[in-house]
């Protein structure tokens with residue numbers, strides 16, 4: 303699969319950018335990858351790891367002459383970074399982002415895009431609870447969806463970006479902005495909020511804290527703790543910027559929760575059984591579709607570098 307760019311700039315060198323870099327290397331990318339991260343410590347780590355062909359001390363230097371610039375910073379930082387680099391983007395280049403929320407990123411970034419630069423937002427539906435430049439691995443995007451939200455962008459630029467993501471191992475699906483934010487509230491944002499809450503509740507209960515959480519937790523609670531270990535900055539920004547959709551889904555979630563609470567109180571076993579049967583079928587459907595992510599080294603798989 304050929305990659306339709308000569309020079310790719312990654313801004314924000316964390317899990318997603320470092321995985322993109324290793325996936326580009328694995329795909330045999332012959333062009334240049336430049337990078338920038340805000341903190342000196344991250345830039346030093348990136349250089350030590352050999353992340354990017356050149357790590358710059360300024361975002362402006364990193365994006366000059368790039369054919370594709372990908373913003374890989376927390377959602378709340380996208381607007382400020384776009385403002386800074388916009389005047390230095392090469393005419394005709396593609397600017398993209400990997401943010402977990404799309405409406406707020408588009409609103410924050412679009413006003414700064416110069417004429418002739420194609421802004422094509424994306425969102426790879428792949429990640430782990432780890433963050434930072436040393437957390438990435440080449441196979442992160444394999445067989446995962448990358449949602450493309452063209453929002454009226456140029457068709458050729460959009461197709462080139464889809465080819466790029468295919469080369470990184472992902473499957474692409476186009477989506478409308480509001481729909482994206484609602485779908486992600488359901489499949490990603492609220493599940494994270496529930497995991498954060500469940501771990502917080504366990505921590506509040508003295509009886510199950512400390513050794514007991516570790517000693518007696520089997521797979522179920524451990525899965526919650528894995529998710530609840532995700533980056534606080536990233537997830538704070540997700541909830542602050544996807545307010546409408548997350549509140550909508552949270553409302554529906556609490557309604558269902560109250561219905562189940564009532565079934566437990568009234569001893570309505572049929573309702574509980576039917577509900578759990580329905581949800582089990584959903585899990586089995588995911589596995590049958592080949593989208594189970596429980597690979598043995600998921601989240602730790604550096605071997606693929």
Ligand SMILES: NC(=O)c1ccc[n+]([C@@H]2O[C@H](COP(=O)([O-])OP(=O)(O)OC[C@H]3O[C@@H](n4cnc5c(N)ncnc54)[C@H](O)[C@@H]3O)[C@@H](O)[C@H]2O)c1
Pocket residue numbers: 313314315316317318319338339340341344374375376377379382383400401402403425426427428429430431432433434435533536
């Ligand atoms: N982690 C996931 O599971 C996942 C999955 C898909 C998309 N995303 C999205 O990808 C983006 C990056 O996430 P990540 O998991 O790679 O995060 P990360 O924390 O691993 O990396 C983020 C990087 O951005 C840098 N940064 C933060 N603020 C900055 C600023 N103002 N200017 C420049 N650099 C800045 C950080 O120093 C860090 O290097 C986020 O928008 C997130 O919503 C994350």
Ligand SMILES: O=C(O)C(=O)C[C@]1(C(=O)O)C=C[C@@H](O)C=C1
Pocket residue numbers: 401402426427428429430431489490491529532
């Ligand atoms: O697998 C995980 O650990 C993730 O949290 C990845 C995950 C998700 O919720 O599926 C998290 C945020 C993203 O924007 C996309 C993917």
